[in-house]
Amino acid sequence: MKKWFVVIVCLFVFALSACSTGEKKNQSQSGKNLQKVSLMLDWYPNAVHSFLYVAQEKGYFKEQGLDVDLKMPADTNDPLKMVAANQIDIALSYQPVLLMARGEGIPVKSFGAVVRHPLNQLMVPADGPIKSPKDLEGKTIGYPSVPLDEAIVQTMVKADGGDANKIKMVDVGWDLIPAMATKKTDALIGGYINHEKLLLDKQGHPMRTLNPQQYGVPDYYELILVAGEKSLKEKPDIFKKFMKAAAKGQQYVKDHPEEGLSILLKHEEKTSPLDKGVETKSLQILLPLMDAGGKGFGYEDPSVWENVSKWLYDNKIVKTKLKSDDAFVNLQ
Numbered sequence: 001m002k003k004w005f006v007v008i009v010c011l012f013v014f015a016l017s018a019c020s021t022g023e024k025k026n027q028s029q030s031g032k033n034l035q036k037v038s039l040m041l042d043w044y045p046n047a048v049h050s051f052l053y054v055a056q057e058k059g060y061f062k063e064q065g066l067d068v069d070l071k072m073p074a075d076t077n078d079p080l081k082m083v084a085a086n087q088i089d090i091a092l093s094y095q096p097v098l099l100m101a102r103g104e105g106i107p108v109k110s111f112g113a114v115v116r117h118p119l120n121q122l123m124v125p126a127d128g129p130i131k132s133p134k135d136l137e138g139k140t141i142g143y144p145s146v147p148l149d150e151a152i153v154q155t156m157v158k159a160d161g162g163d164a165n166k167i168k169m170v171d172v173g174w175d176l177i178p179a180m181a182t183k184k185t186d187a188l189i190g191g192y193i194n195h196e197k198l199l200l201d202k203q204g205h206p207m208r209t210l211n212p213q214q215y216g217v218p219d220y221y222e223l224i225l226v227a228g229e230k231s232l233k234e235k236p237d238i239f240k241k242f243m244k245a246a247a248k249g250q251q252y253v254k255d256h257p258e259e260g261l262s263i264l265l266k267h268e269e270k271t272s273p274l275d276k277g278v279e280t281k282s283l284q285i286l287l288p289l290m291d292a293g294g295k296g297f298g299y300e301d302p303s304v305w306e307n308v309s310k311w312l313y314d315n316k317i318v319k320t321k322l323k324s325d326d327a328f329v330n331l332q
Contacts, residue, residue: 033065034066035065035067035238036066037090038071039069039071039088039090040082040083040091041079042079042092042093042223044268044271045267045268045274046279046282047282048115048194048290050249050264051246051252051253051260053070053263053267054264056070057263058248058252060244060245060248060249061242066245072269080101083108083226084107086230086231089238090226090227091225091227092114092224092225092226093223094224095221095222095224096308096317098327099312099322100318102326103318103322108229109226109327109329110226110329111227111232111298111330111331112300113225114222115286115289115290116290116291117219118212119195119223120149120212121189121191121209121212122152122156122187122209122212123187123196123200123207123209124186124207125205126207133156133162133215134161136157136187137162137167138167140167141168141169142184142185142189143171143188144173152217153167156215156217159215159217160215170184170185172185174190176190177191180207181203194286199278202277217311219307220304221300222289225298232329236331243331246298247296247298250297251297257284261279261280296332298332308324
């Protein structure tokens with residue numbers, strides 16, 4: 001009996017010691033020993049960023065030893081510029097934009113696909129005469145003066161058997177919603193199905209969307225995680241840890257969309273207040289488009305990078321042929 005008592009006491013003391021060690025480890029992970037990481041969003045906080053704020057609030061980044069600072073850009077072009085200049089560690093950007101940057105010799109690289117399919121789709125009034133891209137002949141298309149959007153429309157019209165020379169592109173800046181609401185243009189490109197379309201629908205201007213990938217434009221990753229080539233090479237573990245936490249955050253949002261969105265809404269930018277109803281619908285649209293299936297959150301398909309690289313070159317968006325394999329890395 002005494003021997004068993006001694007053994008039990010020893011095991012109890014060992015367990016307490018282990019718990020104490022674990023507590024010290026957790027304290028160090030949640031305290032001053034965390035690795036600071038800066039991330040700049042592509043835009044103001046909205047539904048697509050829910051996984052990041054969930055990972056932050058639930059402590060998933062801290063579990064990986066990271067202290068992640070989420071920043072909002074002053075301009076949509078800032079994230080890629082700043083990550084290239086090593087002023088931030090991670091940027092949320094867009095696959096075609098990253099390839100265009102690499103075409104200019106900027107050493108940036110994707111390490112995770114967030115939204116796996118185009119959100120930027122051609123929009124036309126739901127009750128109007130435009131049923132497919134060839135119907136755009138003789139019509140005006142409002143856009144934010146982005147060459148990529150021009151190439152998308154041109155490809156769509158040609159693929160549908162129309163004459164791309166008979167359409168008129170009108171620069172409306174980022175006033176996409178007013179341009180359509182006031183019937184300044186017949187169609188829009190540059191707006192997102194999870195944002196501009198939802199807002200137009202709510203304002204009484206229901207829209208029909210035409211998906212570029214159904215009309216000759218290759219399927220592409222709308223939103224990606226980007227870092228500098230040098231950083232990815234020198235400290236890959238930080239980015240691997242980030243992806244583990246991000247994947248956990250995304251899974252939580254998928255399993256608990258209402259709570260995930262409520263966490264996001266607590267971080268809305270005061271200058272760009274969010275509409276809960278719109279963001280709820282937005283998240284419903286986004287979740288399936290962010291799902292990589294059995295490959296795991298963030299997985300990047302080499303064929304997608306190759307197809308988009310070729311399309312950009314064929315449409316003279318980039319001047320030199322790109323080695324698509326150099327533009328991304330899978331960290332899983």
